[in-house]
Amino acid sequence: MARVSAAQGFARPGIHRPNALLFLGPAILVLFVWMIVPLALSLYFSVRRYNLLVLERRGFVGLLNYRLLLQDAAFWAAVVNTLALVVLVLAVTVVLGLMLALLFNRDFTAKNVTRTLAISPFFVMPVVTALMWKNMLFHPVFGLLAWVAQSLGGAPADWLATYPMPSVVAIISWEWTPFATLILLTALQSLPGDQLEAVRIDGAGVWGEFRYVVLPHLLRPISALLMLETIFFLTIFAEIYATTSGGPGLATTTLPYFIYLKALLQFDIGSASAGAVFAIILANVVASFLLRAIASNIFQGEPASAK
């Protein structure tokens, strides 16, 4: 109650309000420097021929960098790979995270220990995760999976070469499922017990309980999760750098890795900046898609959870 009246007090007319811009100013300035300056520089470099190693032949080239990029098969492969990676990892982490969250919402022996263990992959550094999977699990000579395959009488598979994208998806999913579990588990714990009780009295089975109470309750956290994870997955780099180096061929070259190749391998800042501008456009397209989907979900979710 007290909080409400305080909030109303601020909005009460007649009381002098301090100039908001004075307080907002520093924050806006920091954000401006933080965002607009790099963006402007990217745009500036993207219309110039600028290779760090070549002192001659620099200058304004108009949209040449963009044109060459759009003609480059590797660039389109990178766009497709980025989207595929994001969608696949999202699907795996949300489904697995939901299952684990439901599991850890129950009571069983050694729950605390297993929960800690299930969450720990999230705290391993990405490069360490990648090297662990590459050398200790996937390696066709020294890896655990090769050993299992050989002891069962099969031939060891070379995972990263034969199934590069699924392997990378597996690594990133292993890393990010705990994050999904955490978010969904906290949401589940806020589910009121009386709702479950009521639906059981109404005669719903386990499936009905999940479908009509738990899932509507989780709709918003799942939307938030999708949003957050997409932001992170669009910039996935370390796992690819340390395992497949974007290969074999272009099989795991994503947009961030493609930009890295242009900027820090070819030292072609012009093309890399043009690629970065495309990455910004792609991120905005995906984000606006998601925002719209989430917004509609939340509006639909409202009456569903009220039922």
Added chain:
Amino acid sequence: MPKWRFLVPVVLLVFVSTLLTPSPSPGQATTITIATVNNPDMIIMQKLTPAFEQQNPNIKVNWVVLPENELRQKVTTDISTNAGSYDVMTIGMYEVLSGWAKNGWLLPFDSLPSSYDGQDLLKPVRAGLSYKGTLYAVPFYAESSMMYYRKDLFAAKGLTMPQRPTWTQVETFAKAIHNPSQRTYGICLRGLAGWGENMAFLTTLVNTYGGRWFDEQWQPQLTSPEWKQAVGFYVNLMRHYGPPGVTSNGFTENETLLANGNCAMWVDATVAAGYLANPQTSKVAKDVGFAYAPVAVTPNGSHWLWAWALGIPKSTKKADAARAFIYWATSKAYINLVGGKEGWTSVPPGTRYSTYQNPAYVKAAPFATLVEALINEADPTHPTAKPVPYVGVQFAAIPEFQGIGTQTGQAIAGALAGKMTIDQALQQAQSNAENVMRQAGYIK
């Protein structure tokens, strides 16, 4: 205000002491920052820094040690933007030849002190670090590539490795020894994509098959019959007699495989010899044999030439201290110091004739004379049978090569993994190379 009273003498003291101290005090230490690669030889150099600081009490050394790729990114962005974060940079032959010297980014070593004995540096290595006759970086260690093989596995099959094998013979040997159920693989070669990884090896293979990166008009030659033949041979060899997971194997991975006893043959950098012949790091130390890198059609360019060297960026303000360090780290005395402290197989190889005349080194390193001969025979100006417009055995020393080489390496790794055919891979690499060369203005 007790705080004030306390501060007054301090401020006075500082003020007076700055007045009294002569500005370039002889007792004042200069700190130099050195960027280097995390290879074993450089780690030893870092470890021995106290010896240098004792001889030069005025100089303190600050190290930045990074893996090869990261180092290259750091120093290249630093030097091209004139940032001046480093006083000594560890750079390769490729950097010096591909434009760093021409761009005026490095201070020349035009007058080496007589005590340093510049004539003692191996001629091809010295030439590979010079531009228009002036030395721009001093070699720390140099290498070529050679054949490593397992004498015990060869003896068990009644085979002998000739001193100068051909690739046809290598295929026969690989076929005879390959036994995947025992985890013994016929041959290990680099498959990890990158201009300094699989393409370093593959370029020597293409060279000896008579192929070249560019013709005299800078037209890329990746779809030529020689390239198709060499890459076809490589893919076939690795699919049939290679270890699983070739496309993730670079230098380090193959070195580990051979040291663990999983490979019968390996063609790679001569610098691995010390590691493989050392019983502490290698399970097969006493069974490792050494031979020339195999030849197909022409011996030109069948084995590479590389050097890691120390250079001084022109952005430094401490050139004298940097020079003092470089002369120390590449001197005869340094080689003797490492030999005494770390053992003779650990000395940085390939830089000085005197190392190979040292009986202690020749005795400890059975590969010494072979490595010296390989380095002396490598000719970066004639890397294959046909004439080329570029310099470099396992690279073409132009700034655009890193990109072209890596994309070609990715395409060939794709072909090796079965993602595309060899013709498709080479076609893709060719059109990429043509694009880059057109954008850079070499061809129309």
